[in-house]
Amino acid sequence: EADIxxxxxxxxxxxxxxxxxxxxxxxxxxxxxxxxxxxxxELHLIHYSYGVNSTEKGDLSSESTVSRIRTEHFPLTxxxxxxxxxxxxxxxxxxxxxxxxxxxxxxxxxxx
Amino acid sequence: xxxxxxPISMDSYEGQEVNITCSHNNIATNDYITWYQQFPSQxxxxxxxxxxxxxxxxxxxxxxxxxxxSSTLSLPRVSLSxxxxxxxxxxxxxxxxxxxxxxxxxxxxxx
Numbered sequence: 001e002a003d004i005x006x007x008x009x010x011x012x013x014x015x016x017x018x019x020x021x022x023x024x025x026x027x028x029x030x031x032x033x034x035x036x037x038x039x040x041x042e043l044h045l046i047h048y049s050y051g052v053n054s055t056e057k058g059d060l061s062s063e064s065t066v067s068r069i070r071t072e073h074f075p076l077t078x079x080x081x082x083x084x085x086x087x088x089x090x091x092x093x094x095x096x097x098x099x100x101x102x103x104x105x106x107x108x109x110x111x112x
Numbered sequence: 113x114x115x116x117x118x119p120i121s122m123d124s125y126e127g128q129e130v131n132i133t134c135s136h137n138n139i140a141t142n143d144y145i146t147w148y149q150q151f152p153s154q155x156x157x158x159x160x161x162x163x164x165x166x167x168x169x170x171x172x173x174x175x176x177x178x179x180x181x182s183s184t185l186s187l188p189r190v191s192l193s194x195x196x197x198x199x200x201x202x203x204x205x206x207x208x209x210x211x212x213x214x215x216x217x218x219x220x221x222x223x
Contacts, residue, residue, distance in 0.1 A: 035213070043156070043199075043213040059212060090155045099146045099203070101211065103155025 003027055006091050006104035013081055014112055021076045021107045023091030032074040033101065034058070034066060035090040043090065049074055050096075081111040116200045121218040130187040132217050134200030137181045142204040145176060145183045146211070150197045156213070159198075160185070187219075195221045 003026040013019055025032070034047040035058075045058030049068040063085070064078050074093075078085055091104040117135040124130045136145070144163050148156035160167055162174040162183070173186040187194055197216040 042215045045212060088153075092155065099144055099161050099201075099211065100158040101148075101156070103157070106153070106155055108153075 004091065004093055004102050004104040006089075006107050008107060009105060010108050010110075012110045012112060015080075015082055017081050019078050019081055019109070021089055021091075021109070023074045023076070023104055024072050025074075025093040025102070025104075026072060027093065027095070027102070028071060029093035029102075030071070030096045031094050032068065033092040033094075034064075034074070034076050035092065036060060036062065037088045037090060039088070047076065081109075083111045085109060086111050116202055116214055118198075118200050118214065118217045120215065121220070123220045123222060124190055125222050126191055127189050130190050130194070130219060130221075132185045132187075132198055132200075132219070133182055134185070135182045136200070136202045139180050139202055140204060143202045144204070145174065145180075146201045146203075147172070147174065147185045148199045148201065148213070150199065150216070156199060190219075190221045192221050192223065195219060 005024050007022045030051045032049045035043040036046050037043045044060035046060050046062040047066040049055045055066050064076050066076050088106050088108050090106045092101040094101045146161045147159045149159050150156040160172050160174045162176050164176050167174045175184045197218050199213050199216040201211045203211050
């Protein structure tokens with residue numbers, strides 16, 4: 001059973017607010033990822049990290065930022081939320097020697 | 113990263129076998145083929161991975177021909193709970209830090 005957690009699970013917030021989506025894993029995985037997915041649509045990679053203090057932007061441009069200060073923690077921050085940020089955000093991690101990504105339960109964000 | 117092409121959707125009935133073929137014509141020598149399953153409102157879940165020939169686990173089988181330019185995920189005797197989106201990914205775990213999910217194949221299992 002994968003041990004990767006995301007909080008909050010659901011968030012409704014007003015335009016202009018700063019938000020941080022939390023993602024933590026207890027498996028000691030080096031690689032972590034953030035994906036954005038609208039209902040019924042494909043997953044888009046927005047950020048990834050291959051270790052502490054390393055982060056890269058993904059395939060889809062995003063106004064969010066990430067940090068990786070500890071191996072187990074990979075938070076995503078939106079400085080000023082907008083309705084266009086409404087989506088589901090999925091965090092994942094994997095071991096460097098494996099293709100198997102473990103996904104968290106996701107955060108469904110609604111910006112009003 | 114090798115680009116993959118798979119059907120947008122497939123319908124099936126309970127008890128039937130479902131085969132989803134993924135094309136990856138520019139697969140590299142070090143690339144592995146991985147399949148994920150995603151239920152609505154959940155993150156994807158790893159199903160199976162292979163390099164060549166046939167791989168089988170308790171969930172599915174993966175058939176890869178000698179030229180490796182395609183692969184087929186086989187789901188035996190599907191049930192309603194197998195209704196999901198199935199993604200084919202190709203990549204080299206040693207060199208690549210990211211795995212790109214395409215549109216996937218939406219499988220609908222009918223009673």
